[in-house]
Amino acid sequence: MSPSAASHHRSHSLLLLQKLLNLRDKASPLTLILDNLEQPAHPVLNEFMTRAKISKAKIIFIALSTLKKPPLADVFIRGRHKSLQQLASEIIPHVTPSPSSPNQKNILLFDTIHPLLSIPSHLPSFLQSIIPPLTTSCLLVYHTDIPLLPQSNPYTPTPLSVLTHLSTSILTLTPLSHVLATKAAENKSLPAPVFGLHSSREGVLLSLRSPSSPQGVVITMELRRKSGRVVQEKFVLFPSPPTTTAQHRQQTKGIGGVILLSDHPAFSTETTEEEGEGIQATFNLGLTEKQRRDREGVVLPYFDAQTEVGGGGGRILYDMGREDDFDEEEDEI
Amino acid sequence: MSTTTPHLLEPYLSLPRETSLIVLSSILGASTNWLLARYIHSYLKTPSVEGEPEVAVLLASFLRDYPFFQQTLSKLSLDLDSEARKGRFAFVDGLTGLFLPSQRSGGRLQDGDDLRAVQRQIGDALAGLDAGRKRRVVLVLDQPDFLVASTSAGGGEGAGIAVRDVILDLREKVHSCVVTVSADDPLVHPPVAPTPLETNHSWFVLSLLHEADMLCALRLLDTGTAKDVSGVVRITSSRDGETEDREYLYKVGGHGGAKVFERGQ
Numbered sequence: 264m265s266p267s268a269a270s271h272h273r274s275h276s277l278l279l280l281q282k283l284l285n286l287r288d289k290a291s292p293l294t295l296i297l298d299n300l301e302q303p304a305h306p307v308l309n310e311f312m313t314r315a316k317i318s319k320a321k322i323i324f325i326a327l328s329t330l331k332k333p334p335l336a337d338v339f340i341r342g343r344h345k346s347l348q349q350l351a352s353e354i355i356p357h358v359t360p361s362p363s364s365p366n367q368k369n370i371l372l373f374d375t376i377h378p379l380l381s382i383p384s385h386l387p388s389f390l391q392s393i394i395p396p397l398t399t400s401c402l403l404v405y406h407t408d409i410p411l412l413p414q415s416n417p418y419t420p421t422p423l424s425v426l427t428h429l430s431t432s433i434l435t436l437t438p439l440s441h442v443l444a445t446k447a448a449e450n451k452s453l454p455a456p457v458f459g460l461h462s463s464r465e466g467v468l469l470s471l472r473s474p475s476s477p478q479g480v481v482i483t484m485e486l487r488r489k490s491g492r493v494v495q496e497k498f499v500l501f502p503s504p505p506t507t508t509a510q511h512r513q514q515t516k517g518i519g520g521v522i523l524l525s526d527h528p529a530f531s532t533e534t535t536e537e538e539g540e541g542i543q544a545t546f547n548l549g550l551t552e553k554q555r556r557d558r559e560g561v562v563l564p565y566f567d568a569q570t571e572v573g574g575g576g577g578r579i580l581y582d583m584g585r586e587d588d589f590d591e592e593e594d595e596i
Numbered sequence: 597m598s599t600t601t602p603h604l605l606e607p608y609l610s611l612p613r614e615t616s617l618i619v620l621s622s623i624l625g626a627s628t629n630w631l632l633a634r635y636i637h638s639y640l641k642t643p644s645v646e647g648e649p650e651v652a653v654l655l656a657s658f659l660r661d662y663p664f665f666q667q668t669l670s671k672l673s674l675d676l677d678s679e680a681r682k683g684r685f686a687f688v689d690g691l692t693g694l695f696l697p698s699q700r701s702g703g704r705l706q707d708g709d710d711l712r713a714v715q716r717q718i719g720d721a722l723a724g725l726d727a728g729r730k731r732r733v734v735l736v737l738d739q740p741d742f743l744v745a746s747t748s749a750g751g752g753e754g755a756g757i758a759v760r761d762v763i764l765d766l767r768e769k770v771h772s773c774v775v776t777v778s779a780d781d782p783l784v785h786p787p788v789a790p791t792p793l794e795t796n797h798s799w800f801v802l803s804l805l806h807e808a809d810m811l812c813a814l815r816l817l818d819t820g821t822a823k824d825v826s827g828v829v830r831i832t833s834s835r836d837g838e839t840e841d842r843e844y845l846y847k848v849g850g851h852g853g854a855k856v857f858e859r860g861q
Contacts, residue, residue, distance in 0.1 A: 300805055303834070328807050330615045330768055343761060377803065378757060409802045410786055410795055412754070465781045466623040466815025468805060469832040471841045 273523055276496045279486055280521055283432060285314050286368060286400045291486065293394065295430035296404045300469055301459050302436040304404045306480050306502045308372060310519050311402060312336065317518070320368035323357050325350070328375050336372075347379065347389045354393045371401040377409060380422040387429060403430070408460060432486045439479035439499055440472065443529055478502065481524060497524035600672075601634055602856035604844055608810070608831055609638035611651060611734070612772045616809040621779035621801075626814040626827040628776045629660075630846075630854045632738065633668045635774055639734050640679055650684065652731040654770070656718050657738035658690040671852030684731070686721045690714055690743070711747050715762050722769060732771040737763065741777045744800045745793055755792075756800035763804075777801050779813065809834045817845070829856070 282290040298304040312335040315322050324336035332339040338357050342350055358369050371393065379386070394401050403426065411421060420428075427433060445455045457463070458470035479501045486494045502519040524530055550558070583589060601609060612618060618635075622628040636653055644650045655665065665687065666676050679685035718735075725733055744759045767773045777800075784801055786794040805811060813830045826848045833839040846856045 300802070303806065305834075328764065328803070330764070343764060375803075375806065381754070381757075406802070406806055409806070410790070410798050412756070412795060412799060413792065460784070464815065464818060466621065466626065466779055466813055467830070468621060468779055468784070468813050469811055469830075471830065471832065471843055474840050 273526065276494070276498075276523055277521060279494060279496070280482075280484060280498055283484070283486065284311060284521075285318060286311075286320060286370060287318075289397055289400070291430075291432040292396065292400055293390065293430045293432075294400065294402045295426050295433045296402060297407050297433065297435045298404060299406065299408045299436070299460075301441060302438040302480060304374075304436060306519070307434065307436060307482065307500065308374070308402065308404070309333075309335070310500060310502065311370065311372070313518055315368075315370045318368070320370050321357070322370055322372065323354065324372050324374070325354065326374055327378050342373075343378070347385055350379075351389055351392045358393060358395055358399050360395070360398055367398065369399040371399060373401070373403045376403045376405050376422075376426070381412070383414070383422040383425045384419055386422070386425055390429060430487075432484065435483040435485075437481045437483070438472075439481050440476040441470075442481045442524075443477065446529055498522065499524055499527055601638060602846075602854060604856045604858070605631075605634065607839075608812070609635055611639065611642055611732075612809070614771055615767065616772045617767065617804070617807055618772070618774045618810045618812070619804055619808040620774065620776045621811065621813045622776060623778065623780045623815055625816045628812075628814055629668060630848050630852070631812060631814070631829070632736065632774070632776055633665070633672060633852075634854070636665075636736060637669060637672045637674050640674060640684060649730045649732050651771075652684045652686075652725045652733045653679075653736060654686050654688070654718070654721055654725055654733055655736045655738065656688040656690050656714075656721075656740075658742040659739040661689060661692065662687050668852060683725065686725050688718050688721050690717075690740075709748075711743065711758055711762055714743065715765065718766060719769075722766075733769075735766055735770040735773045737773065737775045739776055739778065741783075741797055741800060744796050756796040756803070760800055760803055775804060777804065810839075814846075 279290075281287075283294070296304045296307060298307075312322055312333065316335055321338065322336045323338040323340065324333060325340045325342045326332075327342040340350075340353055340357075345353070354371065358371065360367060379389070390401065393399075405423065405426060407423075414421075441456075441458055448455050460468060462470075479499045482498045482500055484494075484496050484498060486496075488494065499522050500519050501521075620628040620631055620635075636655065639651050639653050642651045657665065662676075669676055676685055676687070680687070722733060722735075725731060740759055740763060743762075744755045747755050747758065763773070763775070778797075779801060783794060783797045786798050790798075810831065810833045813832070814827055815830070816827050817825055818828070824847055825845045827846060828843060829846050830841075830843045832841045844856050844858055846854060848854045
């Protein structure tokens with residue numbers, strides 16, 4: 264891809280993710296975040312909440328497994344022990360546009376969707392009732408490593424397939440350190456490393472993470488545009504570290520940085536620059552100007568044979584030496 | 597063999613943050629009893645700070661009875677009876693009497709009766725500990741995954757959800773919570789055609805792990821058995837990078853002592 268097309272693609276993809284994260288232009292009413300134990304969704308949820316705070320959207324946090332209200336949330340609704348209808352009736356007053364602020368943007372965050380999945384066929388109507396169009400974006404977190412409970416009707420689709428069908432964008436999360444380790448193993452044609460739950464050792468539930476390993480979340484985004492086109496891209500989200508100086512936090516406003524995965528140094532496929540003399544040797548392998556001119560001037564042998572193309576190729580050219588004897592009868596060509 | 601707190605574990609045994617959840621996972625050859633005893637010992641020995649309410653421990657065990665804990669903690673020179681008299685410790689026996697006829701109301705077993713009885717018992721004990729003097733209570737649940745296997749709540753299929761709800765309700769009333777669960781392979785990785793027990797157990801354990809702030813996973817040595825090492829403890833914290841993830845080896849001795857050391861020592 265030519266440099267300008269590559270940079271255009273990069274800025275286009277980054278713009279899409281920024282629009283999604285900043286909830287601009289109603290980019291995605293229903294976003295599904297697929298996380299697992301190795302990479303929980305907290306950094307991404309915090310990122311959404313930080314950006315929503317900056318753009319003055321109302322943050323409604325529906326807690327099904329959290330006990331404490333997150334500091335950035337405006338409204339905290341406890342979702343346990345409530346049926347879908349009760350929960351919907353509690354949420355709707357917060358999301359309906361009030362006459363005083365008709366353009367108020369809302370963002371609904373579910374910290375986990377699992378307790379509501381007992382009857383997956385009720386999900387679409389529930390979600391539709393709590394997401395009025397044009398103002399509200401909803402984020403659902405689905406843990407991919409929690410197994411499915413047996414459903415009453417085995418012929419209905421699984422909750423995950425219902426959710427992926429309904430959502431307008433799907434973010435799949437993996438830790439950056441795992442992706443880099445897999446890439447390093449791939450470069451050396453070694454088998455991919457296994458982490459945490461999937462490693463075959465009994466009793467291992469989470470992988471160890473060293474403090475020196477890169478902190479970042481790899482987001483595989485599948486965005487379904489209004490036109491129906493699907494855009495798939497991989498990004499790396501660097502959460503803003505809590506140890507940055509206050510001034511730095513002011514400048515970045517606490518937002519994390521986003522780059523394309525293909526821009527990450529370990530993944531870039533650009534060829535390295537001209538290295539010049541790559542071989543370290545004690546003798547000089549270069550050419551002086553005179554040597555270069557002489558080399559240009561060398562006439563390669565059998566040059567004449569190459570000038571005639573086609574049937575004449577393969578003609579024998581014989582230059583007589585001093586001691587050679589040309590016998591006219593025998594040596595005729 | 598030391599019977600005091602292992603030096604390497606000290607940073608992890610201090611009083612946790614409010615509303616935090618610590619999960620200790622065990623497998624068949626590596627049980628959490630020694631670690632749990634040291635947690636309880638550390639909480640009860642927390643020096644009281646001026647102006648802050650003192651720490652109390654409510655222990656609810658579903659697989660082991662009171663004499664067992666009494667014995668284990670007396671080896672760490674902690675007398676549970678005297679702590680209970682001082683109002684800093686209470687024990688709820690979640691196993692004996694759970695399925696006896698006297699628990700059932702009106703002779704007819706209702707769905708989830710046993711869970712409600714357990715919740716009521718623990719709630720009462722909690723009120724007793726906390727009454728008046730406003731203590732910070734740490735709730736220690738020893739193997740509530742047994743409840744997942746044994747309860748009839750949710751028609752047997754929703755057992756994992758029911759027990760998890762009970763734990764969340766209880767966590768709202770206490771300062772923080774420590775839970776031990778079994779993490780054996782068949783229980784955490786359900787096979788292709790899982791039984792309801794396997795599905796419910798893995799649902800419960802993995803949901804708990806998603807909520808946990810810290811996980812201490814115990815397992816056997818990867819390379820087999822050794823005379824001076826009982827197993828490996830892997831301590832991982834929730835992914836905000838605050839505390840480091842570490843892995844240590846441990847050896848549990850015969851008289852209740854435990855030694856924790858790093859690899860290569």
